[in-house]
Amino acid sequence: MRPTSATVRLNAITENFKTACALAPGSQNVAVIKANAYGHGAVEVARALQDEVPAFAVAFFEEAVQLRDAGITKPVLVLQGIFSNEEIDEAAARNFWLMVNNRRQIDLVVSAKNSQPLRVWLKVETGMHRLGLEAEVIENACEILSSSGKIEPNLVLCTQxxxxxxxxxxxxKLQLSKLRTFAAHNGLPLSIANSAAIMAWTETHAQWNRPGYMLYGNSPFNSPHVNAQGLLPAMTLSSEIIAVRDVAAGEGVGYGLDWVAQRPSRVGIVAIGYGDGYPRHAPSGAPVLVKGARVPLAGRVSMDMVSVDLTDLPGARVGDSVELWGENLSVNEVASSAGTIAYELLAGLTARLRRVYQQE
Ligand SMILES: Cc1ncc(COP(=O)(O)O)c(C=O)c1O
Incomplete structure (x- = not known):
């Protein structure tokens, strides 16, 4: 078996969820497990969390179906809502909660022939200018939905x-005050906070929060934040050195021979690549741990391999363990050296990467 895997510590995810709850004791927290639980495995993460959470959230319908088909019974909020009438009956029958983001989705809900009422969250546009209904039409939208007989009475107003x-x-604060202005009229429950807001903006905590990224143990902030310190990284991406070779000064390594040895060097080849989700744009110099010691990436990331400069680690040899990110090397640091955010690295882990689940 290829010595490459993402080890996922499910108990860390449970602990991080409890941290979110402790930071917002007056709120209920919907665990966001879209994009395959940010690469960690949606079904496994849902199984680990299902006794703790009131509900899960995913981006789209098929992600919710995957959870139900795997036997997950908790409500699942579908953040992008539905795109066709056929989905409504299934949503009601399978206890999916629907975010309604626009006029078309209101029409779909109102004209549906569902026998069971739907649980609906209404997205309000407060400044991000992506999804959600504009302030001026919210009262009217609430009225249309509430009087349709198609939804449960507990409509939630949500913003991002x-x-x-x-x-x-x-x-x-501007977005918050906009949302609170509408809500003052109708007294509906609210949902505002994502991970960063749970940790840094207590005033956004409402009846429902929506933590995602923090569940996986990583901080969404660029600089250290006191409330992120206790998070437990849930994933370690690891592999091994599968070859070591001497490279003479002036010789290049990998596709394009982009990395050129500046001195007589030793280069290690690691069995992971962009085919697994390791970022192809990680540059030479990006940090990698070999047996716990930091070494720089050397040359282009290829589909199944990366190379590292082992010259300053003379004892390194074939079979040595490699951590690409995890408990000892923050995925945030790897992401920033690759010019991206760790959300992208985690969500980009591919199906062929073996996940190994640990539950203490
Ligand atoms: C609507 C919505 N709520 C909550 C979240 C969770 O955000 P985070 O992962 O930053 O906690 C997301 C993630 O993109 C989202 O789209």
């Missing part, structure tokens, strides 16, 4: 914060 990961950004 654009800048919650920047604790100094005034936009969060």
């Amino acid at each position: 914060l654009a800048c919650a990961d920047d604790p100094g950004n005034p936009m969060t």
Whole structure:
């Protein structure tokens, strides 16, 4: 078996969920497990969390179906809502909660022939300018939905914060006050906070929060934040050195021979590549741990392999363990050296990468 895997510590995810609950004791937290639970495995993560959470959230219908088909029974909120009438009956029957993001989705709900009422969350546009209904039409939308007889009475008003990961950004307070202005009229329950807001903006905590990223043990902030310190990284992406070779000064390594040895060097080949989701744009110099010691990536990432410069680690040999990210090397650090965010790295882990689940 190829010595490459993502080890997922399910108990870390459970602990991180409890941290979210402790930070927002007056709220219920919907665990966001879209994009295959940010690469960790949606079904396994849902099984681990199902006794703790009131509900899960995913991006789209098929992700919710995957959970039900695997035997997950908790409600599943579908964040992008539905795209056709046929989905409504199934949503009602399978206890999916639907986010309604626009006029078309209101029409689909109102004209549906569902026998059971739907649980609906209504997305309000407060400044991010992506999904959600504009402020002026919210009252009317609530009225249409509530009087349709197609939904349960407990409509939730929801918005998405654009800048919650920047604790100094005034936009969060602006978005919050916009939402609270509508809500003051109708007294409906609210949902505002994602991970960053749960940790940095207590005023956004409402009846429902929606933590995602923090469940996997990573901080969404660019600089250290006190409330992120206790998070437990849930994944270690690991492999092994499968070859070691000497490279003379002036010789190149890998496709394009992009990395050129500046001195007589030893290079290790690691059995992981962009075919597994390791970022192809990670540059030479990006950090990798070999037997716990930091070494720099050397040359282009290829589909199944990366190379590392072992010259300053003379004892390194074939079979040595390699951590690409995890408990000892933050995925945030790897992402920033690759010019991206760790959300992308985690969600981009591919199906062929073996996941190994640990539950203490
Ligand atoms: C509507 C919605 N709510 C909550 C989340 C969770 O955000 P985070 O992973 O930053 O906690 C997301 C993630 O993109 C989202 O789209």
